[in-house]
Amino acid sequence: MSKVIQNCLITFIMATSVTALFYQSNINFVKVEIFHIPILFIAILVLSSFIAEDVRDSFKKVLWFEKREDKRPIWQVGIGTIFYFTQIGFVEVFARGLMPYDLGGMPMYVIIPFLNAFLLTVIFEEIFYEEKREVVKNYKFKKLK
Incomplete structure (x- = not known):
């Protein structure tokens, strides 16, 4: 289930990134929408x-995920990054009205997703992360007389 959620979020990130990139161009057919959802996004x-699984696996290879002794920190960073960029992409494509607000020069649409990504990472970890635990061997003790 965790992989399916990650792949769906990566798919959403790729679609919003490309849509946000081309939506600001002068090409008119890119801006066609159905129910306020850009056709290009769909x-x-x-x-x-189709390529989300391969993208996720590529990042795991680049970051040497399988070779790491302690996989938990890099897993947390990866999940947090996925949640962060999902929220940024949502704002850039579907809620552009939230982009002008800032907090002392830093855009709010960058700050709030960072905080949300942290919380979502903790929740996601509690639900899905399985830490492999070492099996404790049973020892027999001698009775003292």
Whole structure:
């Protein structure tokens, strides 16, 4: 279940990134929407759903995830990054009205997803992360007389 959720979020990140990139261009057919959802977003969402697993595996190889002795820290960073960029992509494509607000020069749409990503990572970890525990051997003790 964890992999399915991660792949869906990665698919969403790729679709929102491409849509946000091309939505600001002067190409008119890119801006066509159905029920306030860009057609380009739907098309890229479908296409990126086929490669999401490969993208996730590529990042695991680049970060040497399988070779690490303690996988938990890099797992947390990866999940947190996925949650962060999902929220940023949502704001850039579907809630552009939230982009002008800032907090002392830092855009709020960058700050709030960072805080949410931290909380979501902790919740996701409690639900899905399985730590492999070493098996404790049973020892027999001699009775003292």
